[in-house]
Amino acid sequence: MLAEQRRQQIMQELQRSGQARTRQLADDFGVSEVTIRSDLEILDAKKQLIKTHGGAIALPANSPAAAFEERMHRNFNAKRRIAQMAARQILDNQSLVFDSGSTLLLLAMQMPPVTNVVVATTAMNIAQHLMYRPGLDVHMIGGRVFPNTVSTIVSDFDKAAGGLVAHQAFVSAHAIDQAFDVVDVSEDIARTKRNLVRMARRVILLADSSKWDIAASSKAFSLSRVDLIITDSDMPYAIRGRLEKLGVEVRYA
Numbered sequence: 001m002l003a004e005q006r007r008q009q010i011m012q013e014l015q016r017s018g019q020a021r022t023r024q025l026a027d028d029f030g031v032s033e034v035t036i037r038s039d040l041e042i043l044d045a046k047k048q049l050i051k052t053h054g055g056a057i058a059l060p061a062n063s064p065a066a067a068f069e070e071r072m073h074r075n076f077n078a079k080r081r082i083a084q085m086a087a088r089q090i091l092d093n094q095s096l097v098f099d100s101g102s103t104l105l106l107l108a109m110q111m112p113p114v115t116n117v118v119v120a121t122t123a124m125n126i127a128q129h130l131m132y133r134p135g136l137d138v139h140m141i142g143g144r145v146f147p148n149t150v151s152t153i154v155s156d157f158d159k160a161a162g163g164l165v166a167h168q169a170f171v172s173a174h175a176i177d178q179a180f181d182v183v184d185v186s187e188d189i190a191r192t193k194r195n196l197v198r199m200a201r202r203v204i205l206l207a208d209s210s211k212w213d214i215a216a217s218s219k220a221f222s223l224s225r226v227d228l229i230i231t232d233s234d235m236p237y238a239i240r241g242r243l244e245k246l247g248v249e250v251r252y253a
Contacts, residue, residue, distance in 0.1 A: 047125075079106050091114070111133070118139070120138075120161060122151045125150045185218065230251050
């Protein structure tokens, strides 16, 4: 079992019971207690649990970190397939922009081995996950911290991004409305997404099928600005037909 899979199962156990003991986890997974303690330290650093003496406890249900973790596990299999498909778009000698969000974090986890790749992101958890990976030069796009998305909201984008023009931007969506606009409940987040799109020559939208045909108050950008949409095979056929008429490339994971 891969370390990331083991950590996901540790999180699932915490969601079921609220707590977990190091010794029991080591027995369950057939690994040493040292390995489990390392897993718990990594998950604690990512604000996904609270490490305690002898184990860990789940985050309070009303914390922003717990809310993000719940979103991560919502439609998890679809998001993971989308992330795996998106990872195939990443090549050596590129500059990339990563939006925030659970599917984008899964993409960071699925990133293939690369050389000479620049990654700029507003997502603190993505920067933390990638910063020790060989072959990457990782940059945080600075701004006001927004705990709900574990990311920054940028007021002066040109200054914060340092004039970077990226080969590709990988962006997420709170929702896509009936007019095929990517929309959000926050104008600040919508503006940040709009600026991320503006930075890149090629824009790839990662949005599972639960995000479609939902309204929200603030428009980020139109799907006509997107070069590739990656979603999952549960997408309703009515929406698939409308997307074909839009003329944007769509891939179903």
